[in-house]
Amino acid sequence: MKNFEVKAIGRVASPLTDLESAPRQADEGGPEAWLVFDEDMLEGLRSIRPGEEVLLVTWLDRASRDVLSVHPRGDPNRARQGVFSTRSPHRPNPIGLHQVEVTATDGCRLRVRSLEALDGTPIIDLKPILVSDVNRR
Amino acid sequence: MKNFEVKAIGRVASPLTDLESAPRQADEGGPEAWLVFDEDMLEGLRSIRPGEEVLLVTWLDRASRDVLSVHPRGDPNRARQGVFSTRSPHRPNPIGLHQVEVTATDGCRLRVRSLEALDGTPIIDLKPILVSDVNRR
Numbered sequence: 089m090k091n092f093e094v095k096a097i098g099r100v101a102s103p104l105t106d107l108e109s110a111p112r113q114a115d116e117g118g119p120e121a122w123l124v125f126d127e128d129m130l131e132g133l134r135s136i137r138p139g140e141e142v143l144l145v146t147w148l149d150r151a152s153r154d155v156l157s158v159h160p161r162g163d164p165n166r167a168r169q170g171v172f173s174t175r176s177p178h179r180p181n182p183i184g185l186h187q188v189e190v191t192a193t194d195g196c197r198l199r200v201r202s203l204e205a206l207d208g209t210p211i212i213d214l215k216p217i218l219v220s221d222v223n224r225r
Numbered sequence: 226m227k228n229f230e231v232k233a234i235g236r237v238a239s240p241l242t243d244l245e246s247a248p249r250q251a252d253e254g255g256p257e258a259w260l261v262f263d264e265d266m267l268e269g270l271r272s273i274r275p276g277e278e279v280l281l282v283t284w285l286d287r288a289s290r291d292v293l294s295v296h297p298r299g300d301p302n303r304a305r306q307g308v309f310s311t312r313s314p315h316r317p318n319p320i321g322l323h324q325v326e327v328t329a330t331d332g333c334r335l336r337v338r339s340l341e342a343l344d345g346t347p348i349i350d351l352k353p354i355l356v357s358d359v360n361r362r
Contacts, residue, residue, distance in 0.1 A: 090232055090233045090347075091230050091231065091232050091233070092230070092231050092232075092233075092284050092286065092347070093228050093229070093230060093231075094228070094229050094230075094231045094318050094320075095227055095228050095229075095317060095318060096227045096228070096229075097317050097318070129293070129309075129317070131293035131294050131307060132293040132294065132307045132308045132309045132316070132317070133307050133309055134294070134306075134307040135306040135307040135309075135310035136307065136309060136310055142309075143322070145318075145320055147229050149229065156266070156268035156269040157268050157269065157271070169271075169272040170268060170269045170270050170271040170272040170273065171269045172266075172269045172270055172272075172273060172279075172350075172351040172352070172353075173272035173273055173353050174353065175352060175353065175355065179269070179350065180232060180234050180266070180269070180350070181231050181232060181234070181282075181349045181350050183231075183282055183320075183349065183350045185280070185322075185352065210227075210229070212318045212320065213309075213316065213317070213318050213320045214309040215309070215312060215322065216309075216310050216311065216312065218312065
């Protein structure tokens with residue numbers, strides 16, 4: 089099997105509504121946002137606590153999927169790079185990875201600090217950060 | 226839209242062939258493996274160099290997708306946790322994240338050190354590790 093169905097389990101609610109105003113990377117700052125999960129995901133979220141840093145996985149549904157190389161940061165003066173060496177949203181599977189700090193929880197909603205994803209972006213997974221992720225760096 | 230089509234862009238080739246022998250986390254060790262990408266992904270891979278640490282994103286196609294809480298590490302003596310607080314493969318979208326070191330490149334194949342994914346696991350993305358990922362930890 090070559091194709092699989094990924095399902096949105098929630099959405100980003102953010103004041104960021106257009107691509108032009110979105111920062112390119114998390115370290116360039118982003119507004120606070122809510123992660124609004126579907127009600128049937130509550131059981132999966134029950135162990136998340138404020139103060140935790142988590143990995144948010146999104147589906148960047150406004151990206152182009154037929155792009156295999158890009159000029160880094162969209163700058164035509166920089167040499168083209170293969171997309172797998174960049175964090176460009178434009179790639180065969182437009183998966184976004186965002187390290188965020190949970191600042192509050194409210195049922196199926198998680199408040200996070202500084203998220204660079206656009207309003208309405210589908211959420212497809214959430215993972216803890218492992219000690220080994222840090223130690224191996 | 227609630228569902229999206231994720232496509233396999235390659236497969237893991239590894240001596241790990243059954244779930245019982247697979248380590249639960251990368252820090253518990255895994256064998257060397259090849260990431261075998263589809264030929265039409267070559268352009269996307271052209272900037273990957275041996276020695277780089279990268280984030281491999283897989284689709285854990287043998288996982289259960291209707292699981293929302295688990296006993297950590299499968300130990301029934303440990304309290305159930307929501308899957309989004311664990312790295313269990315069993316979750317609504319069975320996305321695997323693996324930090325790996327590329328040791329060699331050969332066209333559409335990348336050799337990596339210590340990968341805990343099973344032979345045949347679909348590859349869905351590959352991303353560089355950003356400086357900001359490290360600095361924010």
